[in-house]
Amino acid sequence: MVKVRLWGTLRQWTDGQAEVDVEGRTFKEVLDALAAAYPGLGPQIKRGVSLAVDGVIYRDAWFQPVDPGAEVVLMPFMKGG
Amino acid sequence: MALDDKKTRFKYVGTTPNRPDGVDKVTGKAQYGADITAPGMLTAAILRSPHAHAKIVSIDASAALAMPGVRAVVTGADFLDHEDAFFADVSETCMAKGKALYDGHPVAAVAATTPAIAKAAVRAIKVEYAPLPHVTDVDEAMKPSAPIVLEGRALEHVPAGMSQNVTNTCEFGHGDVEAGFAKADLVLERSFKVSATHQGYIEPQACLASFAADGRADLWCCTQGQFFVRALCSQIVGMEASQLRVTPSEIGGGFGGKTTVFIEPVALMLSKKSGRPVKVVMTRDEVFKATGPTVHASVDCKIGMTKDGRITAGDMTLRYSGGAWPSGTIEMGAQAGFAAYDMPAVRTVGWTALTNRPKEISYRAPGAPQAVYAVEALIDEMCQKLNLDPVETRLKNAARAGTLSSYGVTFQEIGMVATLEAAKAHPHWSAPLGPNQGRGVAAGFWFNFGGNTCVSLNISTDGTVSVTEGNPDIGGSRAAISLMAAEELGVPYESVRTIVADTASLGYNDNTDGSRVTFAVGLATIKAAREAIKVMCQRAAAFWGIDAEAVEWIDGAAHPAGPNAGKFPPMSLAEIAAMSFQTGGPIAGHHEVNVDGAGVSFGVHICDVEVDPETGFTKVLRYTVAQDAGKAVHPQYVEGQMQGGAVQGIGWALNEEYIYGADGRLQNAGFLDYRIPVASDLPKIDTVILEIPNPGHPYGVRGVGETPIVPPLAAVTNAVSRAIGKRMYQVPMSPPRILTTIKG
Numbered sequence: 001m002v003k004v005r006l007w008g009t010l011r012q013w014t015d016g017q018a019e020v021d022v023e024g025r026t027f028k029e030v031l032d033a034l035a036a037a038y039p040g041l042g043p044q045i046k047r048g049v050s051l052a053v054d055g056v057i058y059r060d061a062w063f064q065p066v067d068p069g070a071e072v073v074l075m076p077f078m079k080g081g
Numbered sequence: 082m083a084l085d086d087k088k089t090r091f092k093y094v095g096t097t098p099n100r101p102d103g104v105d106k107v108t109g110k111a112q113y114g115a116d117i118t119a120p121g122m123l124t125a126a127i128l129r130s131p132h133a134h135a136k137i138v139s140i141d142a143s144a145a146l147a148m149p150g151v152r153a154v155v156t157g158a159d160f161l162d163h164e165d166a167f168f169a170d171v172s173e174t175c176m177a178k179g180k181a182l183y184d185g186h187p188v189a190a191v192a193a194t195t196p197a198i199a200k201a202a203v204r205a206i207k208v209e210y211a212p213l214p215h216v217t218d219v220d221e222a223m224k225p226s227a228p229i230v231l232e233g234r235a236l237e238h239v240p241a242g243m244s245q246n247v248t249n250t251c252e253f254g255h256g257d258v259e260a261g262f263a264k265a266d267l268v269l270e271r272s273f274k275v276s277a278t279h280q281g282y283i284e285p286q287a288c289l290a291s292f293a294a295d296g297r298a299d300l301w302c303c304t305q306g307q308f309f310v311r312a313l314c315s316q317i318v319g320m321e322a323s324q325l326r327v328t329p330s331e332i333g334g335g336f337g338g339k340t341t342v343f344i345e346p347v348a349l350m351l352s353k354k355s356g357r358p359v360k361v362v363m364t365r366d367e368v369f370k371a372t373g374p375t376v377h378a379s380v381d382c383k384i385g386m387t388k389d390g391r392i393t394a395g396d397m398t399l400r401y402s403g404g405a406w407p408s409g410t411i412e413m414g415a416q417a418g419f420a421a422y423d424m425p426a427v428r429t430v431g432w433t434a435l436t437n438r439p440k441e442i443s444y445r446a447p448g449a450p451q452a453v454y455a456v457e458a459l460i461d462e463m464c465q466k467l468n469l470d471p472v473e474t475r476l477k478n479a480a481r482a483g484t485l486s487s488y489g490v491t492f493q494e495i496g497m498v499a500t501l502e503a504a505k506a507h508p509h510w511s512a513p514l515g516p517n518q519g520r521g522v523a524a525g526f527w528f529n530f531g532g533n534t535c536v537s538l539n540i541s542t543d544g545t546v547s548v549t550e551g552n553p554d555i556g557g558s559r560a561a562i563s564l565m566a567a568e569e570l571g572v573p574y575e576s577v578r579t580i581v582a583d584t585a586s587l588g589y590n591d592n593t594d595g596s597r598v599t600f601a602v603g604l605a606t607i608k609a610a611r612e613a614i615k616v617m618c619q620r621a622a623a624f625w626g627i628d629a630e631a632v633e634w635i636d637g638a639a640h641p642a643g644p645n646a647g648k649f650p651p652m653s654l655a656e657i658a659a660m661s662f663q664t665g666g667p668i669a670g671h672h673e674v675n676v677d678g679a680g681v682s683f684g685v686h687i688c689d690v691e692v693d694p695e696t697g698f699t700k701v702l703r704y705t706v707a708q709d710a711g712k713a714v715h716p717q718y719v720e721g722q723m724q725g726g727a728v729q730g731i732g733w734a735l736n737e738e739y740i741y742g743a744d745g746r747l748q749n750a751g752f753l754d755y756r757i758p759v760a761s762d763l764p765k766i767d768t769v770i771l772e773i774p775n776p777g778h779p780y781g782v783r784g785v786g787e788t789p790i791v792p793p794l795a796a797v798t799n800a801v802s803r804a805i806g807k808r809m810y811q812v813p814m815s816p817p818r819i820l821t822t823i824k825g
Binding site: 005007008009010012013018040043044052054055056057058059060061064071073075076077078079080081 | 677
């Protein structure tokens with residue numbers, strides 16, 4: 001089980017919860033589990049998100065391992081200029 | 082050396098050799114977008130809407146098509162309809178379909194045998210418009226009564242009942258904000274305005290497209306990302322990506338503004354219709370009117386602080402508009418605003434609204450300068466009211482390892498405290514000031530990222546090295562990449578040549594943006610070099626008749642490793658390369674990766690100004706930038722990035738802005754009326770490079786290009802406000818605005 005911290009906008013899709021627990025061992029498994037457990041998150045995840053694992057921000061890293069005790073934060077997809 | 086080994090002692094990295102593109106640029110040989118030509122080439126001109134918002138009732142191009150020399154006309158009807166909103170939006174920025182959404186929106190284009198004929202033909206096209214009410218200000222656009230720019234574009238999480246112009250909202254933060262304010266001795270709330278600015282690159286967009294009869298096409302253009310151009314154009318034009326080869330020219334600046342397409346699909350369509358190569362070169366007027374500026378912003382910021390300077394809570398509402406199409410920049414600004422500080426309670430709410438302006442395109446740290454400006458200016462005002470030192474106050478609240486950031490991530494080792502300490506220790510901070518002078522300080526933050534990257538590194542038989550990478554070189558990346566290849570291989574910098582490949586020659590590379598190239602391409606180059614070293618060690622081992630594991634690479638040569646490997650003289654890279662045909666064939670290394678682990682970056686800027694109380698004119702007297710840059714591969718280029726970002730931010734703070742008239746038309750589409758700072762306006766920008774290693778890179782490199790544009794808006798504002806004795810709440814602080822504030 002992984003505890004995922006969400007940004008505020010998304011809490012309307014998780015019954016107001018700022019953190020949710022999902023099963024997942026990798027970046028993709030965590031996102032798939034989030035979309036399955038909270039379908040309202042689906043459109044945002046499909047548009048693109050980043051996932052910070054223990055302070056390192058990952059984009060599109062499907063196979064990045066996510067340990068059960070890790071700090072996992074869902075973030076918007078990073079972009080730059 | 083294993084693929085993931087870190088390196089901390091350097092021979093070439095950290096030196097400052099001449100840039101490899103320097104001779105071509107100073108002798109005029111470098112080929113920019115407008116320099117590309119082809120036999121039989123046509124020239125295109127684009128017809129643009131004179132209305133801020135209008136229905137296109139009809140377009141009659143018959144007179145233009147009948148003119149001698151005109152070979153093709155395209156309108157929105159020639160472009161595909163896309164179900165995917167992203168591609169549809171990009172396509173419609175290139176050519177309007179049904180509605181013109183801003184002053185300067187393309188509605189038709191002509192390809193002709195001469196530029197004069199193309200321009201005359203554009204004038205001969207008859208367009209019937211039905212003008213619609215327009216809105217160009219974000220606060221006005223959010224009102225329920227505002228003219229609707231596009232319908233049905235709000236994301237699912239936008240509350241019902243708002244204007245349809247409101248397309249996105251976001252919220253970040255943690256803690257009990259109201260409880261935090263209750264603990265404060267001083268709570269201040271202020272509203273700020275930030276104008277849209279243009280990236281201001283010197284080279285206007287230019288391209289040449291050539292469509293072959295069999296459906297293949299070539300495109301030469303100035304861009305920050307040839308692979309992204311290929312992806313966009315192949316979708317918009319309707320062709321397979323592999324049938325379109327995109328070759329980037331040298332680039333005269335981008336700063337985020339060349340991370341998309343404006344003219345390339347138009348040139349391709351005209352070439353497809355005419356069967357001839359077609360060249361498009363934008364004028365400066367067109368660049369201002371129809372290529373992306375930044376978002377413009379309206380910000381409410383509230384901070385609570387104790388008497389001794391501890392921030393107890395922060396609350397901010399950001400309203401951004403990225404023009405006539407939805408924009409995601411608000412999320413970056415909302416995350417960055419308070420990121421430099423350890424906040425017990427923080428909330429940032431963002432909104433995006435459509436306006437009748439051109440589509441926003443990224444500009445160095447997109448979204449961050451607007452949000453950080455409000456936070457840093459308000460902190461400075463609170464320091465004044467509480468009689469606190471602004472650097473010490475920032476140090477007291479600085480984010481550090483273990484801080485829960487305002488965007489939800491706990492920081493690892495970061496450089497915020499180090500940059501503040503560097504600013505505090507700099508002689509600039511304690512230098513005396515004269516009459517009408519003021520000193521401002523401000524911090525800034527940016528995320529940085531890596532992204533998709535491919536590098537091919539080839540060892541030539543004469544012992545020299547070529548590196549092929551896929552990112553246009555804006556800030557000196559070819560030199561930085563050559564330095565890293567030289568470092569890893571142990572050969573002189575002069576033995577390495579790095580080139581930027583076209584889309585047919587290398588796998589996909591993300592744009593040159595996000596401060597990613599020296600970090601990500603450098604990482605891939607190092608790993609490609611380590612692969613080549615592995616091959617060279619194998620060749621040496623085979624030559625000596627020992628196991629490959631018994632060979633190590635030291636300072637540009639293979640050495641037998643350990644007492645049991647046998648006694649052989651070291652074999653240099655050149656010697657191994659010379660026998661490569663006889664020992665197994667050419668030697669190369671490759672690395673393909675989607676890089677993460679870029680590492681965030683912080684900067685602190687100090688600015689001194691003198692304000693003329695009679696005219697409101699501001700002179701920047703002294704400016705210092707301290708930044709956590711990671712390992713500086715080519716320190717002069719790092720310094721250049723820090724200086725360039727600061728200068729662009731100074732321009733934003735003092736003069737640069739998009740000015741729209743009541744008719745919704747842009748009033749200052751040229752460098753005469755849109756004033757960017759030039760060398761004679763500025764002092765030398767002093768720099769302090771702090772090399773705090775990024776653990777996500779073999780050499781500790783992190784991005785440096787974007788962070789330096791984040792602090793200047795507030796650094797200059799704080800200096801001006803202290804110089805005139807009154808606070809300023811809007812940028813740019815043009816002389817009339819300063820005079821108005823002085824006079825109260």
